[in-house]
Amino acid sequence: MTLRKRIWRIIKENKGRYIGIVILILLGSFYFIAATGVANNLKKLVVGFAKDNRQEDLTFSTDKPIPDIAAMEVESGALIEAYRQYDVKLQDGEVRLLNLTSKINIPAVLSGRGLKNPGDILLDPYFCKTQGLNIGGQIELNGKSFNIVGTMAVPNYVYILKSLYDVLPTSGFGIGIVSAADLKAFPEAVTVYGVRFKDRENINEQIVKLHGLLSEKGYSLSEWLDAKNNKRVSMPWSNINSMQSMSLPVSSAFFLLSCLIVGVVIRRMVKSDGVVIGTLYALGYRRRELTLHYTAIPVLMSAVGGLAGTLLALPCVKPVVDSMLIYYILPDKGITFSLLNLALAVLMPVIFIGLSSFLIIRKILRKAAVELMKGDEQKTKVNFIERTFRLDRFKFNTKFRIREQVRSIPRLLFLVLGVSAASMILLYGFTFNYSMDVVMDRGALSMYQYPLEYNFKEVQNLQDGGIPEGAEPYNTIRCYPEGRESVEFYLMGMELDSVGFKMNDMEGNTLSRDQVNITSPLASRLKLKEGDTISFINKLDGKSYNLTIDGIVETYGVQFVSMPLDKFNRMTGQPLGSYRTVLSSHEIDFDESLLAGVMDARDPEAYEDLAMPTTLIVTSVTALAVLIAVIIIFLITSLMIEESRSTISLMKVFGYRGKEVAKLILNSSTPAVFIGFWLGLPFMLAFGNNLYGYVADITNMLIPMIVNPLYILISFVVIFAVYEITKRLCGKKLEKISMSEVLKKGTE
Incomplete structure (x- = not known):
């Protein structure tokens, strides 16, 4: 017998399983190449343009x-x-x-x-x-x-x-x-x-x-603005940084997850083939030949999946880059790909899966041919978990379902962790979407009681002219905590009777303007609470200050510290009555030559366009999670049916109908899927909090991790819908197992 021909026969006999494996590897490689390709090309466009055409670091005007x-x-x-x-x-x-x-x-x-x-x-x-x-x-x-x-x-x-x-x-x-x-x-x-x-x-x-x-x-300086705070320059940088900081770890996690899942599946399949390995070993095949033979299957699957995922991702990068650059004017330098990333997308699954399969096969081949031919690898043993449950007190159906799961702990863990991974990805997509909605709805715009903000090029003074009724002055400077230049925020001075800017504490009570207040996102990043002291540096002149925190403002995505206007001016060395911003409930006819710009919060819907990329991310992540869930549950269910062929055949001999057998075999995984889903929630929270903290350091914006119970329910329904559909697909395979199967193997 030629071993090479047997490889294709094995693949042909289990087409569905191997197609699932290839798709899983394809997803990992596809996402890896797509994410790194988009991030690297965006960076090349923005960084290359800034460097080659000498983008400014600072702009200012003088008197x-x-x-x-x-x-x-x-x-x-x-x-x-x-x-x-x-x-x-x-x-x-x-x-x-x-x-x-x-x-x-x-x-x-x-x-x-x-x-x-x-x-x-x-x-x-x-x-x-x-x-x-x-x-x-x-x-x-x-x-x-x-x-x-x-x-x-x-x-x-x-x-x-x-x-x-x-x-x-x-x-x-x-x-x-x-x-x-x-x-x-x-x-x-x-x-x-x-x-x-x-x-x-x-x-x-x-x-x-x-x-x-x-x-x-x-x-006398005015319009003093560094590039980091100039949205004409910083907006694309922020998108690039957030894309890189989120795509690279997420894509790597997907990629490694795919490799892990495939490795476990290959391990189970190789171990179930122990009798065949022993027979071939006894027929005179050497260990090296058998190792290469069985390693060829996962290596082939990995190479096909990795190459297919890479090739499919290549044409998808440019449309995504173009969609992200819809508002940006940049020279088109074409789309390029890193040869290292292309190689990694193909070679990493081959190396990881091939190496794990090689080690498993080597371990099995250490046993004698006679021992392997006995089928010890396929025998189920009563373990401590089964003994702990004391199954004799349960009815047969319940007892059978529990044994079906606990007698294969690796398979059980694989199902639980696989469903957890799919649930984590699905929950992450929904949570990210909801968190961004909360930032848009309850962030800076929701704090404006007065919707118009007039910003002046130079510092104004109340003594030079009064502020109209229905308007109030503010003064601000840009600061950062000592030792943490990436965490920039505004120090804001406001009048004691200010009403244009809403500030409530964490219980919803109105905070006094006659004290130092800090927004909750900034307090969270700096790990500050009421009574603590914040030490910071004025970004403009390098002077350092210290303030004691009196209150924490409940808000989302906003970073500032507020204090009384007169104390602000004295502390920063500005004349009393100085201000640079006017917040107004109505339009004011200021001299346009004095204004640096006007922010209008009267039309919040205009800001919704900024959330368009979020919809794309959530849609793609949801589709990916569903696909991963389908593949994982299908692989596990298919593997479970394959390992239980003799049991299924024997039950049919005993008179069990097809639907009854399907319920006993397929429904035994329901508790594992249930546990896997709920494990995905804490995994998602841990992953999201760490990732959001990393993104905050890169983009200087803390996105809150807010879980919506409705989205948890939707995710739960989606995962179990996938589970039910997959069970029905696998049920057809179960029906094809004949009563003679058990007689062929001689295990009756």
């Missing part, structure tokens, strides 16, 4: 021009470039003109050509699309005609927001690049400075140093 920029560059160790900008209103939109830069924020031409002649203009592609403009056409701006020569992307406007306090791009707003000479036609244009530090480490320290240099030279 007077800096005459010697070269000298300031030497003192600060940075590249500094002045550029001018001007907003031109159109009939159905608005375009912000920027002059072409050469040292920082260098535009990248996406289509057409660059600027060559006077009157040339480059526009962002979305503005051209929404305005119906084409390359080769013209656009008239304040009576001056410009020739549209191409489209471009600008490093400091990757996410095109009109105001830094906007959440979504303003409809009809766009960016245009013209020459410095052409921009002189707009004398109202303002000068802005961009900064990129040569030392790419310790950016915060260098920002503080530059701020000190400019202050010493007598410059």
Whole structure:
């Protein structure tokens, strides 16, 4: 007999089982390549553009021009470039003109050509699309005609927001690049400075140093904004970081889970084939030949599944990347894949599964041929669990079902852990979705009693003019705890009779404004409680402060510390009455030249578009969990039927009908599935809390882990629906077992 032919016969006899194994490996490789491919290509686009086109680290304005920029560059160790900008209103939109830069924020031409002649203009592609403009056409701006020569992307406007306090791009707003000479036609244009530090480490320290240099030279600074807090730059970075931080560990967990499950299944199948192995061994086959023969099956399955998953994932990466970049303007550098990741997706399942199978087979082949031919590997033994249950006191059906499970502990554990894994993935998807909904519904927007927030470029003072009725002033600085620069938050000063911002404690009681309050997400990250002291540093000037916490604000996804406005101004060295933000219940006609931006919380539905990626994640995770549950339960049930063929055949000889046998055999797994599901809940909580904590350090946003009982019920129904459907599919296999099966094996 040629062993090679036997491999295909074994696979043909158990097609369903091996197809399930291949699909399981395929899922692991598919998710690994898809997740790493999306994360790496997003990073390549964003990081590559920022590096190649010198994205700014800081932008600011001054009250007077800096005459010697070269000298300031030497003192600060940075590249500094002045550029001018001007907003031109159109009939159905608005375009912000920027002059072409050469040292920082260098535009990248996406289509057409660059600027060559006077009157040339480059526009962002979305503005051209929404305005119906084409390359080769013209656009008239304040009576001056410009020739549209191409489209471009600008490093400091990757996410095109009109105001830094906007959440979504303003409809009809766009960016245009013209020459410095052409921009002189707009004398109202303002000068802005961009900064990129040569030392790419310790950016915060260098920002503080530059701020000190400019202050010493007598410059009054406004619109001082580092890239980390500039949403035009930071928004894509946040998406990349969250994608990487969540996709890589999750994909690796799926991948290793697939390898583990397949390894256990192969182990059970090899052990059940002990008699055949002993017979072949006795016929003269050497240990090396038999080892290679039995290892070839899992290696073949692993290679096919890994390769198929990799090939299927390759064309799926670009559509996902494109969908995530729908609001971002970036040069298209094409989709590339890491050769190392491609190799790992194929080789890791082969190595893990092949190695585990090899060790199992070697262990079995150490036994003598006679011992193997006795079938000891297939014999069930009464173990301590069965003795503990004292099964004699139960009816036959109950006794049979318990024995069917406890006499194969590895199989039982595999089923419980497999269902736990599928339940954990399903619950995680639903919990992530619900947690994001809570953040959107009960986060920052829910705290605004007054929906309009006017933010000024420079500090204002109450002595220069009163605040209208129905509005109130606030002052803020950006801070971070000592030793933890990644945990940034706002220190906010508010008036004692402030009502525009709702602040309740954890019991729902209104907190006093005449004390120091901290939001619950920030308190949780810093492990602070009432009475503790928080030590932090002003990100702008590097000064350190200490405050004692008096109250904790119940909220989600919001990080700030509040205190009385007068105490805030005295502590930070600002004149009494200073403020930088006005919160209002109605629109106020402020001078637009004084404003850095306006945040409008009157239309919360506008923020729902931000949750679109969440829906995609939840849908994919749910589908994956269901598929994994189907495969795991099918493999275990199929394996259980295979190992109980003789018992099933004997029961049919005794007169049991097919449905009665199916109930006894297939329903015996119900308690294990039930236990497995409920084990998935604590596993999910432990996994989610650790992952969310890691994501919080990367993105500076703590997502709450909130479990909704309704989603637990839905997950429970889904898992048991999968279980029932899978039982019915496997029941057909059980019906095919004939009464003569037991006689063939001589075990009656």
